[in-house]
Amino acid sequence: MTTPDLPIARLGDRSLFPELQPRAYLNHAAVSPWSTPVQAAVAAVAAYYARRGAGAIPLWIQLRARLRAAIAGLIGAEPADIALINNTTRGVTDVALCMSWRPGERVLLFQGEFPANVTPWQQAAELFGLSVEMLPLADFARSPAEGLGALQTALAGGGVRLVAVSAVQFQSGLRMPLAAMADACHAVGASLFVDGIQAVGAVPLDVREARIDYLSVGGHKWLMGCEGLGFLYVRPERLGELRPRVAGWLSHEDGLRFLLEGAGHLRYDRPIRRSADFIEGGAGNTVGCAALEAALGLIAQLGPAAVWTHVQAYLDLLEAGLVARGFVSLRARDPAARSCILSVLPPNPGDVLGLQRELAERGVACSTPDGLLRFSPHWPNHPDEVPFVLDAVDGALGHG
Ligand SMILES: Cc1ncc(COP(=O)(O)O)c(C=O)c1O
Structure with missing residues (x-):
């Protein structure tokens, strides 16, 4: 199975959503509702697995590689900086668990955030002895300068390891000044973690320009894929601060060799990959990958x-x-x-x-x-x- 042939998408034209009920x-x-290309991509994967079963493995290897490249193209990253995950929460949890925390470090969050970007940090705080603090979003709503001032004051208190924020607030729709927030974090050696699900796909976001360290995005909103497939971007310079605490059998270099290359390859000491996709520890969601690839193809056309x-x-x-x-x-x-x-x-x-x-x-x-x-x-x-x-x-x- 190769890249799907997509129909032409046109702004303001919902003919690729013929079954959508609300006017x-x-x-x-x-x-997001599923477009006909998304439905067709899912049906094609179903038909392929129905015919081939385990013979579909080469399909998922190729599809995942193509999808990483498409996502990287959308956000200004390299394919090696992208891991495929099942939802935004997964990306937050993976970073929260894998960060090389030191007890007593501070994590700054925002009051009013969607809980996906709060709960995993609270759990990590319990596990690693961190302190979680909530800053008000109201400062940013009044003006970016006021919000940044409050953030800088909190950072100046020392010991902040990470600031986590949504690119766009789910309630008010407020877009956060990510590049300035990243600069403020980096000035004190902290990382900026961004929940991008309310932005990526419709609000242009370039991880290099915004100097974001981590970006977690579920695929079922503005990317117009299906639930159960999203991605995590890890800035390559930040990989070194992650420990492979969520690694699994597919996190190793050449992790598939023992299944594909005959006897003598079953080992447990192969290195864990030093790329973002080390967090992809087991079999993935091929149907979700196909859906997201088709949805992204339409956005890329436009x-x-x-x-x-x-x-x-x-x-x-x-x-x-x-x-x-x-x-x-x-x-x-x-x-x-x-x-x-x-x-x-x-x-x-x-x-x-x-x-x-x-x-x-x-x-x-x-x-x-x-x-x-x-x-x-x-x-x-x-x-x-x-x-x-x-x-x-x-x-x-x-x-x-
Ligand atoms: C800002 C934000 N983050 C995360 C989510 C959802 O997280 P997940 O993809 O883990 O379901 C939502 C909405 O459902 C959201 O608005």
Whole structure:
């Protein structure tokens, strides 16, 4: 099986999602629907395994290599810096467990983060005797300079080994100033860990430009793959601070030889690979890899910068319409702090769930993270859809 032939993707054209039920699907920050190329890629893997069973092993080896290269191309990394993992949490956990911690080191997190980027650090703190501290996100929401000032003050206290943050906040859609945060971390010898699931695929992000040390990304939101397959990027200069505590049989150099090359190759002392993919310790999710490869192929055709511009134009219209109806927008004024999420507080904030239900009945899919109404369009949404969404909002408000 080779790289799938993909149909042409066009911004604002949802013909690759013919079965999608909501007329306005504005919920890519939750889970993206599967396009027909994603479905076809999954079906092709199923058919291949049905015919060949273990004979499909060469397929997964090639597919994983191609996928690492495609991901690396998207984020400005090298394929060797990419490990395939099953979700964002896995990447956080792997780094939290493998870091060469010294007891008493500090880990800085942010109040209001999605728990995927909190729980594993709390667990590591218990295991390795670390101290976890939460900084307020509100400083960054007021202005990047204020947020950076507060971060620098916390870093100046000494002993910080790692700062973990989401590239885009799941609730407010606030995009964080990653490069400046990375510089502040590096100035005191700390690493910056980024949860990129609410950014990568729609918000252009280059790991070298942003000077990120670790980036963990699940594939089922803005990348438009399926649940159960994502990636971890490890800056090559940071590999040395990881211990192979999550290594498994496929983490060794030439780990497959004893199965493929006859007698005499079963050994337990082969070195653990010195590349990010040492964390891939066992059999992987080939179906998920095929789905992500197809989804990434569509995004690559369109270009991440064009996707970004397209979604901003959509959100400009939607935000103006909502504000005119009395909603309070949480979208940042500074374009550099914006993402592809628009979260609002309704005129009657107590009834967010009712409003979402009414919108769903009128063909608009959105979500309600911790009490906000969150709209998250992607490349298939056309700005011409916005009047329909606003009509649905009027109907839902009137009903309430
Ligand atoms: C910022 C953020 N991180 C992580 C996740 C999910 O983590 P995982 O991929 O481990 O399910 C979400 C949403 O589901 C999220 O919004």
